[in-house]
Amino acid sequence: MVTLDDGNACVRRYACEALGKITTKTATSEVINRLVSALGDDDEYIRMSACRCLGEMSEKVATSQIINQLVIALEDGHVGVREHACEALGKIGKKAATKEVINRIISALRDNHEHVKMSACRYLDKMNEKAATSDVINQLVIALEDESAGVRRYAYEALGKVGEQAASNEVIDRFLMALGHDHDDIGKYA
Template sequence: MNEDNNLQYWLEMLRSPDINDRIVAVKTLQHLGDEETINALIIALKDEHLTVKKIAISALWEIANPVAIPALIECLSSSDTDIRAEAASALSELITQDELLLLLDKLQSNDVNLQLNILVLLRKIHDIQCLPYVLPFLESKNPELREAAVTTLRYINQLEKCPQALNLIFDREASVRRAAALTLEHLQDAEVMTILCQALTNDSDWQVRRNAAKSLAIHENHQAISALETALNDEHWQVRKSAAQALQKIPNIQVMPRLIQALTDEYADVRKEAVIALGNLAHPDAINPLQQALDDPDREVSIQAQRAIQKTQANKNFLP
């Protein structure tokens, strides 16, 4: 049997009413793994049995020919979670700028699963042309779509301002607020600092507060000092840790007393970040507290305390 006849044989097997025949056929096509099998594997994507579909997706992923991309995109509408996940994984490696218009076209469908996956795939392309297509999803009634859209904004090149994204940090769904807090790290709208400070000090969800602190660390703006100082008293240790990390970026003598208090925090991670922040202040009044931190039960804290002391003593403004 020559190669063409061999391929035709397995193609006929894919049409068999017996599921075992179809599984054998698609596995064989996967094993052959060459360009000639692509059309047959695309046909297998329409099989009613999930096993056949999944093997076909994996095979097309391995062959990595972009001709299969439109068919794989259709799999993102599948009612089966595994099929959608497998297709999304394959597409995340196959998608390029060349498929941008195709993705934007599919984004306008009414299928939520397809829309969610397209929003994620657009993060691979980073193109500012995506923006007008993503913005409507910020107002979607579906919180998953709002979260996916505000996250995708982080990946769009040259995006500095996006007023439509700002209010999502006050969204009724915590998952959306968490995503928005991280996205605001990338935006330069005039209100960003005020909104992040509000989220840091007032949001009921500790992950939103932590994410707000992380974004404030990126902005390195002294306008955030008071909010970060307040956050050093937050009930959740990860928020306190992130606040101390942000204060390392914007040293300010105002927060030194609170940073010194943080040296007795019950969590070593918080104590370590407070020590580093005090080292960046390089103020002589921090020497004694830092010397006490040399005896901290956590070795990393004591190591960082030694470095902070050396940094303070090396400061040209330090007078012993």
């Protein structure tokens, strides 16, 4: 645990990564608190590693404090931190499907970076009907027009899992158009 306080950023980063690999044995309150603290580190790679590690611990860390800290990380200035915060929230599961989290994920769908948008779609895909608000569906429909094939793919997958709430004429028309789409395998995901 001393290595998480090391003056060398590389040592702190490797300590976070090592904890992520042995999470089943390390999910103590002390480790979790240190990882939450690492979310505020000056080094973006340490913040990214802390998000990844907390995501690997998933249900063991599913407290409102951890979820709130990961939600704050969705606003981080580094794209990798935002991406891994989305992924971690998705791994935590339905406990992270609160209205506040879903609203922040909707904001992540409008991020400038495709990896953040893809992670946001994957989060919504895991939440199924729990995230099926009209705002979510509208943002996923907008994501169907994204320039990134990856974002479009995950938006289709998420809309498919949201259930009947997404079954508007517009969404159905988009799926039908995508079925004839031969670029980037989009038709396969529709």
